[in-house]
Amino acid sequence: MAKLTIDDLKKIKEKVHKEMSLRDGDRRVKVTVHMGTCGIASGAKEVMDTLLQEIEAAGASDVVATTSGCMGLCSREPLVTVEILNQEPIKYEYMNPNKMRQVFKRHILAGEIQTPFVLAKGAEVIK
Amino acid sequence: MLELAEHILDIAENSIRAGAGTVEIVINEDSAKDLLTIEINDNGSGMTKEEIKKVEDPFYTTKTVRRVGLGIPLLADAAKMAGGSLRLKSAKGKGTKLTATFALSHLDRQPMGNITTTMLTLIAGNSGVDFIYKHRHSDRRFTLDTRQIRKEIEDVPINHPEIIKYIRGVIDEGLREIKPTA
Numbered sequence: 592m593a594k595l596t597i598d599d600l601k602k603i604k605e606k607v608h609k610e611m612s613l614r615d616g617d618r619r620v621k622v623t624v625h626m627g628t629c630g631i632a633s634g635a636k637e638v639m640d641t642l643l644q645e646i647e648a649a650g651a652s653d654v655v656a657t658t659s660g661c662m663g664l665c666s667r668e669p670l671v672t673v674e675i676l677n678q679e680p681i682k683y684e685y686m687n688p689n690k691m692r693q694v695f696k697r698h699i700l701a702g703e704i705q706t707p708f709v710l711a712k713g714a715e716v717i718k
Numbered sequence: 719m720l721e722l723a724e725h726i727l728d729i730a731e732n733s734i735r736a737g738a739g740t741v742e743i744v745i746n747e748d749s750a751k752d753l754l755t756i757e758i759n760d761n762g763s764g765m766t767k768e769e770i771k772k773v774e775d776p777f778y779t780t781k782t783v784r785r786v787g788l789g790i791p792l793l794a795d796a797a798k799m800a801g802g803s804l805r806l807k808s809a810k811g812k813g814t815k816l817t818a819t820f821a822l823s824h825l826d827r828q829p830m831g832n833i834t835t836t837m838l839t840l841i842a843g844n845s846g847v848d849f850i851y852k853h854r855h856s857d858r859r860f861t862l863d864t865r866q867i868r869k870e871i872e873d874v875p876i877n878h879p880e881i882i883k884y885i886r887g888v889i890d891e892g893l894r895e896i897k898p899t900a
Contacts, residue, residue, distance in 0.1 A: 594891065595884060595888050600870045600884060601870060604870065606880065607880055607881075624843065627728075628788045631727055636723075636724060637835070647879045647883050652878055652880075655877060657842075658731065658840075658843030660781070
C-alpha cells in the first residue's frame with residue numbers, strides 16, 4: 592500500500608468541498624455512544640468503531656458520531672442515543688457491533704426504530 | 719477493562735469532560751529498560767490537592783449521576799499488578815498530567831489492545847478537541863497531531879468519514895512502521 596501523505600489529505604479536502612457544494616443539507620443524524628468507564632468496560636469502543644466503519648462504508652457524511660460520559664445507567668451499557676432531525680431521541684441499550692450495524696442500516700438509514708433494543712424514547716433529565 | 723487502550727480512552731474522556739482543548743497521549747515502549755510508560759496530558763480544569771488525594775478511591779467521584787469513580791483506580795490497579803505505578807500531577811485551572819508505568823514483560827501486564835480505535839473514537843467523538851498521539855518503540859517513533867490535519871483540511875470537519883478513513887490509514891501505517899510489541 593502506498594504511504595499516505597499530506598497530498599492525499601489535500602485531495603480528500605477538494606473532493607469533500609465538491610460534494611459539499613452539491614448538497615445543501617448539513618447533519619441529519621447525531622449518534623452518541625456513551626463512553627464512561629462503564630460503557631468502555633462493556634464494549635462501547637467496539638460499538639463506536641463499528642459505527643464509524645458503517646458511516647465510512649455508506650459515505651454517510653450527514654451522520655455524525657459523538658461520545659458522551661456516563662448517564663448513570665451503568666448496568667444497561669453500552670448505550671447509544673440516535674437523534675434524527677425533528678424526531679425524538681431513541682436510546683438503545685446493551686449494544687454490540689452487530690446491533691449497531693442493524694441500528695445503522697435499519698434506523699439511521701431507513702428510519703425504522705429497532706424496538707427490541709430500545710431502552711427509552713426522549714431525552715433524559717439529569718438532576 | 720482488559721486492554722490498556724481502553725484505559726487510555728477512559729482517561730482521555732475524563733480530560734475532555736474536564737474541558738480540555740488539547741489532549742496529548744504518549745506511549746513509550748522501552749525494551750532495553752523493560753518499561754512501558756503511558757502519559758496523558760491535558761489542559762483541562764485540573765484538580766485541587768484534596769481531589770488528587772482521593773482519585774484512587776473508587777468511591778470518590780465528581781459526577782452526580784452515580785456514586786463510584788472507577789476509571790483511575792482501575793488503571794492504578796492495572797499498573798501495580800504489572801510492577802508499575804500511577805502518578806498524577808495537576809493544578810486547578812492548568813490541567814492534568816497522568817503517568818502510568820508497567821514492566822513491559824510482566825506476565826500480568828494487560829495487552830495494549832487496539833489503540834487505533836481508541837484514537838479514532840476520541841477524534842471522531844470529540845471534533846472540537848485536538849489530540850496529539852506519540853508512540854515510541856525503542857528508537858522508532860510515530861506522531862499524529864490533529865492540529866496539523868486541521869490546518870490542511872481547513873473548513874472540512876475532522877470527523878468527516880473521508881478524514882476519519884485517512885486518519886485510520888495513517889495510524890495503522892505508523893504502527894506498522896514502529897512495530898509495537900505491547
